[in-house]
């Protein structure tokens with residue numbers, strides 16, 4: 001891998017300001033999903049190293065919280081500048097380890113950096129309240145204080161943004177944070193830590209533990225020193241981490257699986273709806289938690305929509321993400337391909353029709369054809385499960401009530417998308433949808449200014465926005481007698 005700054009390619013973990021190997025020297029390979037090439041052998045840590053990181057985080061946090069908001073803001077801003085200055089290297093690194101097209105990697109680095117910029121600004125604006133007391137001679141003062149030592153466990157689909165979205169508000173609030181990145185994509189996390197070090201983030205305030213998820217996660221959740229865990233990943237692992245966090249009554253933010261409906265009414269602008277569906281479905285090869293999972297289309301526009309979507313999707317260029325022509329890279333691993341194959345086999349056995357795609361791509365490896373399935377229905381697995389691949393099942397609905405019933409017929413509640421030109425209907429439906437985020441006539445909803453998060457089995461807590469910092473702050477009320 002060729003980077004302008006080879007110092008960004010790290011294969012050791014980052015504990016208390018030092019780049020460390022595992023105590024027993026163990027490593028694990030990180031591979032390029034487009035080529036199968038081993039990019040690095042990265043330190044595989046366990047329990048003992050995690051304990052040392054927790055101790056360092058505790059010491060570092062006390063000093064960090066005693067800095068002013070402005071001082072923390074300046075350091076975060078320097079980190080933001082360092083990320084932007086190294087955008088191209090970070091994007092190349094990400095495409096190598098994750099597979100997404102270089103243009104998407106560049107977009108993710110911008111997006112990741114935007115959280116650092118935003119929370120650098122918010123660090124200066126942590127304010128409490130003073131209010132009257134029911135008794136005339138008393139006053140109520142409310143302070144906001146950092147939660148303390150935090151942990152972040154992050155997934156492979158957004159190797160940079162899922163880290164900064166947690167780390168930046170934690171640092172802004174005065175917390176230290178230990179990051180356990182996904183084992184498929186630790187290199188982006190380590191590069192971000194290297195830039196944080198250069199930007200002057202003190203030792204122990206950000207640490208990155210690579211290696212065994214169960215051992216590291218088990219230790220982070222069991223520790224009474226770690227006061228908060230922020231997790232992005234599957235509902236299944238989120239549930240486990242919630243259970244593991246119960247004995248120490250940790251604060252939690254959980255951003256879990258999704259099953260987003262993408263609802264297209266007869267009155268929608270067909271071209272915009274197709275473009276929105278492509279953006280919401282095939283970005284990152286369908287491997288995002290806010291990807292359109294079920295495309296629900298009204299009777300009157302159904303056939304036209306399926307034809308237009310299939311025509312557009314069949315032109316998506318599949319290939320190595322480093323090739324500038326590529327708009328869809330490989331899937332992350334063989335298990336992801338196997339799941340996509342199973343879901344398509346299940347759907348077609350139950351009456352779905354493959355309109356385009358439906359097979360592994362001729363490039364081999366984990367490349368898969370962008371796929372559209374017509375005649376999808378509620379009893380298929382694609383209706384219930386998070387697909388996490390480039391497969392768009394198109395369902396049919398009759399009227400508003402039917403659309404809402406189908407859209408909400410899932411345990412998940414992360415994102416939903418709605419295409420209509422009727423303003424009253426858009427309000428009615430957006431309010432009736434059981435989810436945390438709605439895209440109205442748009443397939444792209446994520447940015448640092450908006451509160452990202454879900455309800456139901458998609459988790460709780462919000463990231464980004466002016467609300468995001470509250471996840472890392474406690475309220476303390478002081479009652480004052482005059």
Ligand code: ADP
Pocket residue numbers: 153154155156157180181182183213214216217218232233234235237238240241
């Ligand atoms: P995905 O399907 O996106 O990989 P997972 O929920 O399996 O989602 O993984 C998300 C993150 O959780 C990854 O960093 C993974 O290493 C971590 N993880 C998986 N299992 C555990 C566990 N038992 N304890 C702690 N972390 C875990």
